[in-house]
Amino acid sequence: MSCSLPFPTRHSTRLTRFFSSTPSKPQLIPSLQPSNDADLISQILLQHHNPFHSMESSLQLHGISLSPTLLHQTLLRLHSFSKVAFAFFSWAKTQPFCVPDAVAYNIVIDILGKVKQFDVAWQLVVEMDQVGRRPGRNTFRVLIRRVFEDMGCFVVGEDDEGCSDMIYLVDTLCKYGYVKVATEVFNRKKMEFGVNERVYTVLIDGWWKVNNRKMAERFFGEMIEVGIEPNVVTYNVVLNGMCRRRSLHPEERFERTVQDARRVFEEMRDRGVEPDVTSYSILLHVYSRAHKPDLSLDMLKEMRREGICPSVASYTSVVKCLCSCGRVKEAEELVEEMAGNGVAPSAVTYNCFFKEYRGRKDADSALALYRKMKGISLSLPSMHTYNILVGMFVKLNRMEIVEEIWDDMKVSGAGPDLDSYTLLIHALCEKDKWKEACQFFVEMIEKGILPQKVTFETLYKGLIQSDMLRTWRRLKKKLEEESISFGSEFEQYHLKPYRR
């Protein structure tokens, strides 16, 4: 063989011949064999590449067509040689026949993470998004894993602090739905950082939140096995997991849920853990969902008997239950009572009333309560309060009140948000107030809120049907200026007949 490299014979002879030819005579290899040729390319790179060489002269080739698999495999073989791998990847991206996919990006991001080049890795994540290879779950898994591996280098302190950092990470992973990764991190690091009831609670909660009872119970069992006693928070997590997702219809399901919850209460007491406000609030929420106002009220009494002060959450559940059963008067009395007990009602509490008033089309009561809330503090209403009210008054055609609420929303700084604009614009469209609808549509875009496709479609059809082509064109220009598109299939389908 006339080549200068000691190519192992098992490699593809076609490629061997190709690499050993002079660069002045470029050839195109029709098909490369991923596994063998990946070995070959990586060997050549490792032996010949240096930072002062161009990748082409290292590889002695032009126009090579890298299949996605060949690219992955070569990168994997260069895993321990981050600089060469990164140079190769950067070169591959410039090749006309090579379009790196998300997997290739993930491999390189992992390689960069391994050598702590997190800034470069992050640039690649951004680039992925820009070139339409959306960074996915795996991308972040890879990064998270690498970040965690390095944490030990930066965090100096007691084992206790390491454990607390692990809990924070495990909790964050669970909250974002990466329970599997969280579990993996926990299993790998528990010997190093130690365990306590907090980290177990976080994991049990995480598994319940993704509705995996088996795994949740497994960790509960493991916790007791290693001699860590569950505390109130652990039990509350279990209670919440059991109650939250379960269907309460028909009646037997509701009763079974309550029985199960009561059994947890008993188990708690057997283990010397007293149920607290949160435990009771979880059960109150079950009663509220099942529309059991009398049971809710009984439970409030039971709490007081046990010497537990109901919290805003407890009261709000009962208020919601009463309101949804039409017992608004009693709900109002309960709000008085909670205020008397030094528990301030929150926006969520008031929203229960507004929803009931909206159902009854009771504008006067809604307005009176809203003014009362404003009197307490303009920051008390939540975005949701505003949106319930805007929706209600716009339907009742009380536009002067809508205006008042709209202004308050702006003054409070919370905003109108996507929901507020959508509600208002759709209502204006229903009333054939196309120009006003259009103004709000443009306003929201200017604020950086992207309208929903349906809003655009409603507005578009209305403008065409009412022959308001000039307004329509203005709107379209605005969309073009902001580079907003609502999908080509729609525009092709609907716009063609109107193009001249």
Add this chain to the structure above:
DNA sequence: TGGACAGGTC
């Protein structure tokens, strides 16, 4: 300080 509870929509 960093683990749990009041829900929104149709």
